[in-house]
Every structure is written in structure tokens, then in C-alpha cells.
Amino acid sequence: MSTDRRKFLRQLGSTIVLTSASLSSFAAMEDHERKILQAEKRTGPNDKIRIATIGMGIMGFNDTRAALSCPGVEFVGCCDLYAGRLIRAKEVFGPDIFTTSDYHEILDRKDIDAVIIATSDNWHSTIAIAAMHKGKAVYSEKPMVHYISEGLSEIKAQQETKAVFQVGSQRVSSIAFQKAKEMLAAGAIGQINSIEASFNRQSALGAWQYTIPLDASPQTVAWDRYQAKEKIKRPYDSNRFFRWRNYREYGTGVAGDLFVHLLSGIHFITGSKGPSKIYSIGELAYWKDGRNVPDVMNAVIQYPDSKEHPAFEVSLRVNFVSGDGEHSSTRVTGSEGVMDLSDENGFTIRKRKMTVAPGIGGWDSLSTYPEAMQKALLDEYNQKYSDVDKHSTAIPNVTYGVPPGYNVSNEHFANFIDAIRTGKPVVEDAVFGFRAAAPCLACNDSYFQNKVIHWDPVNMRVIS
16 A cells, blocks of 8 residues: 555544445555544533523424433523414423513523524524623524624624624534544645535425415514514515515525535635635526525635635535435535535545646647657657556545434534533634625625625625
8 A cells, every 4th residue: 555545544533434335445455443423512410501592483493402402401482473383382392481572581581591593584693692792692593694794793792792602504513524624634635626515406395485374464473573674664474474585685595595504514624714706696597486586596706825725716506496306515626536525414535646647649639740759759758657657546435424313403502502511612603604604695795786796704894
């Protein structure tokens, strides 16, 4: 085995868990340490954490369940603007939980240590800032902000209050992404130069046509509170409330909802502060149901050379009417290999090192030269390069996966709860969350304004 291969294997360190195919491949090459990585969990008899959730939609219920998977966490109450969800919360979490349609009543309670903010995007920043000033730890669903202009104010609030604040892009807590980060830093695929990442969907629910309750009306929905931040007050509309992701006034479209997952993972594994140039295009191709955001969007994002990484480009795509079915992928391409991350649960490394010899003949200009010239060039080439120089060495794929039963959302909440208990840094603070969200929101600005957006990733501001 070559020295480079042995060095590469030593750099793997503690692996996660390998598929049977990759175990066989590695066993044939060299013995190495194999471990299943687990996030540390700590709890004690006197460190109960009491939480409440603001916004009991799909993510509100899922986040609450994930939080309750952490030992010592107690669910105290919740807030939602639709009465039916408050009824359902009592059915699921117990009749004694406190319920309200006014989030201020949650923040005013002294017995609540932390809040989960899972409202429509337009309320994330307002409630998060208010919660931090009330002394609450905050778990904010992504994107952290609805508008880029809100980001620095929210970061300032966190820094001034010293509140524990974590954004809900769970990829940054995945043990698979942690290992991918280590492997990239160890040079597993050489020098990174480009990344392609996408989400494909092929269903009405995947395109946010969520089920609307039978009793949806101004009598069951606190519509005025929902619209309190809006300059234009609209009459009650069930679609705008229960399918808010489809509207710019309340959501952030595919860019803020899904690009942000992709960029969070990319920023985590590369250590990047963000891009310098952003451009996107899109269209409303299929789901013409009144929404005012595209259902197909593509973006090209340029990352400058920095102390964290060399320059590279990112291509992002979301397609809500994909004949390829529903899946996501992130492919990181380097000079010596490719890292394919299918989701938060694993990745594969395929390595191929470029030959030393440049090649000659075949699809080449060699055959266009006089025969004597061809012979002279071939003789010179064969004298200069050995057979080893002319051929790349085949290196088996390496595939990593998480252990059976592993849940990255539970892991993300475990990190949040640990930060509350121990004071250790969260895995996705306000600065990281904004640096991931802002370029995605800039994709929307680029699409709607039809222009390139220039971004300062260090100072986190749009460059005019």
C-alpha cells in the first residue's frame, strides 16, 4: 500500500459506523479503529429544564418532541394562533399544560427556562429578541430572520443578554457532518473547488399544500395577531395562515426554507463565514395555487479565498416538481476526490487522483502532425513518464453512516439543552445562523430584483 494511502487512513481517526461494503474494502487494505460517535448527554436530579413552544405547527410539534427526548426536560406550555392546535397540544402533551394565543403570556412566565420559536418566518426575530430580553434561552427555527436587515439586531440582543440562543438547522449537530468536516480538513478529497447541493420534491405536501382544518375561520384563528407586523392588512385567508410558506409576506420561499439547510451544512463542514457573490433564477412552474414564490429555484454562489478555505463555488437547486422523486444531496468536489452527503445520516468518499502524465494521443492534436513528429513526441513522452505516472490508482469508496436509531433532531436539541445546563457554546449560534440565512435571503433578493447580490461575509452586510 502506498505511503499516501496509509497516511490517509491514519487521518480518518475515529470513524462513525461503516457500511458492510466499506468495512470489507477497508479490511482488505488495512486494520483501523472503528467507533460509533455519540453526542454526550448530561442530566442530574436538580437540573430540570422547563420549556414552552411558540408556534405549534408541524415543526412546533416535532421540535417539542425532540426537546422532550432529552432527560430532565419538562414541557410547560405553548402558544398558537389557531385554537385547534392548542386543543391538540393538550391531547398530546397533557391536559395541564398552559396554552395561549398570545406569546407574551409565555415570555412573562417565570417558570419557563427556554422557548422554542416555530412560528411563520416573519415572527422569528421579533419573538426571539423579546424572549432573550426576558431571560429565556431560545431555540429559533430556521431561517433565523425574515429579512437580512433583522440579523445584526438579533445578534446584538444575544450578545447583550448573554442568552443561550441556538438556530434549528440540525445538520450542524449530525455526527456524519462532524466526521465530514474532519475528513475535509484532513485533505481526504484534496483541495475543495465546488459544491452542488439540492432538494427535490414531487408531491403536493412536499410543495407546502398542507391540510387545512375544517373549522378554519376568523373565529378559530387569531388573524389580527398574525398580521400585526404587516403594513398591508388583508382579509382572513386560510391559505395565507396554514400554508404561509408559499407567501413572501410570512415565509422566505424555497431559499429561506431549504437553501438554508444546505448552506448550514456547507458552512459547517468548510468552516466558511460565507460567500461574496450571489445570483439566482427561478420560476413558478407547476404549483400555481396563489403562491408568490417560485417552486423551482437555482442559485450560483461564489465563496472567496479565505483563511478558512480556498475559493470555491456553490450551486444550489430546489425543484418542487421533480420527476426524479424526493431526495436531497450535497456533493463536495475536490482536486483528489468527491464527498457525497445524501442527508444528515451519512456520506461517501470517492477518491481519484489525477495522473502525473498529461496524456497523449486519442482525442488529441497528436494525429494531426507529421508521422515523424508523432513518433518523436511519443518517444519523448514515454521516456519522461513511467507506467505508474500514466495511470491513476483505484481507491475503494468509503461510506459512513450513523448508528441505527440515531436522530439528528434529538441530537440538535441535546446540544441546546447541554448549553443551557453547562454554559458550553451552542453548536449554531446567532452569528452562524445569520451567516447561513443571509445568503439564502439574498437569493430571494437576487431573484425578485434580477441582479447579483454582493455580500460581505465577515461584517455580515450587503455591499451596495
